[in-house]
Amino acid sequence: MSGFQVNSSSGFGRLLPQTTSHSHQQYDDSALEGVAAHVKLLLKLIKDHKDACDNKEKKNDARRMLRVATMMTILDTIRSRIQKCQSFGGKRYAGDDEKDKLRRxxxxxxxxxxxxxxxxxSLGKEKEIMAGELLKKVHELxxxxxxxxxxxxxxxxxxxxxxxxxxxxxDENGDDCLGRGGEGGESQGSASLQERNKVLSExxxxxxxxxxxxxxxxxxxxxxxxMMQSAMDEMRAEVVTSLxxxxxxxxxxxxxxxSNIAPVNVQEEIVALENMFECFQMLVAKYDQKQQGECVKITSEINARKPSVLA
Structure with missing residues (x-):
């Protein structure tokens, strides 16, 4: 009987630390500090993002990706803090927490x-577009x-x-007015001037x-x-590559x-060179044809529209 009591007491002694340790396990609520502030900041960013998406002028705002990245970072921080709160008060490794923090x-x-x-x-592209528009406006001005x-x-x-x-x-109508009367000469002079003014206006x-x-x-x-200058530059680059x-x-x-190295495939190289020179010939022919067409068109336009101010 005493032996049973000793065994029971010893077993209870072995179970006692476990029960005590289990009763001392608590949630780590210190990790929840600052979660409310993060949630408020997240709600503010979500509202700003929604306003920017609703506004047509700011729909392509460059800060959109920055807001999205910030919201994702805040969500990761809130999740990590809640996970820390769920963990029990066992042994924790500071190195793992530091690694997680550095990773985030x-x-x-x-x-x-x-x-x-x-x-x-995006700012660089907008700057280039604005510079092009300014050059265009200056040219038009x-x-x-x-x-x-x-x-x-x-x-x-x-x-x-x-x-x-x-x-x-x-002067011409002055002599006629002396012989035929002033009123008739003035009316004829006015009519001739009006006709001349009409011709000059036309x-x-x-x-x-x-x-x-x-x-x-x-x-x-x-x-x-x-355009032809750019084509000539391209042709110049092709010529350099061919050389x-x-x-x-x-x-x-x-x-x-x-040396005794395997011979070069001469046929393939010659075909490649022929293709390059045919390309050059096509570019030159296209340029000559376009140049002749433009010259003939401009000459015909000049001859058709040549005004005569002194007529």
Whole structure:
């Protein structure tokens, strides 16, 4: 009987530390500190993101990726804190916590870096677009100034011609007025001046149309010149590449002739060179054909629209 009591007491003694340790296991509620602040910040970011998506002007905002990355980081932080709260008060390793923290910080840093790269690239593209638009506006402004100056010069020339014609008709009609009476001569002089003014107005309109057409032709020619310049640059690069290939082929032929290396496939190299030269020939023929067509078209337009201000 005493033996049973000893065994029972010893068994109870063995079970007692386990029960005591189990009663001392508690949740780690210290990890919940700051979760409310993170949740508030997350709600604010979600509201800003929704407003930016609803607004058409800010729909393609460059900070969109940055907000998304920040929200993901906050969610990871909240999840890790809640997981810490669920763990029991057993032995924890500071090294594992530090690794997890560093891993989260590294992920957040990479996401922020990617967002900044996207933002910088979008800003660079917007800057290039704005620079192109400004150059276009400056070009249009210069064209308008040139057109205004040309119109002023033509207006002054026409005014001088009108004055000369008025003086000429006044002198011619002065002698007729002395013989036939003042009223009849003045009416005839006014009618002739009106007719002359009408003719000059028509000539002015024709000259303005011709000038406007020549301005458009000049602008088209400048654009064509830019395109042909780019084509010539491309052709120049192709020529350089072809020359390098020819030199390389020549060197390989010399090396294969001097040593016992396997001979170079001459047929394949010759076919490649023929293809390159045929490409050059097509580019040159296309350029010559386009150039001749543009010259004939511009010449015909000039001959058809040539105004005569002094007529």
């Amino acid at each position: 910080e590294l992920g957040a840093s990479l996401a922020a870096r990617k967002s900044l790269e996207i933002m910088c690239s 210069n064209e308008m100034e040139e057109l205004i100056n040309d119109l002023k010069d033509q207006n002054e020339t026409l005014l001088e011609k009108v004055r000369e014609c008025a003086l000429k008709h006044r 000539q002015l309109l024709r000259s303005l149309d011709g000038n406007r057409s020549m301005k458009m032709k000049l602008r088209d020619a400048e654009e064509e010149n830019v 390098e290939r020819v030199r390389s082929f020549k060197e390989r032929m010399l090396v294969s002739a001097e």
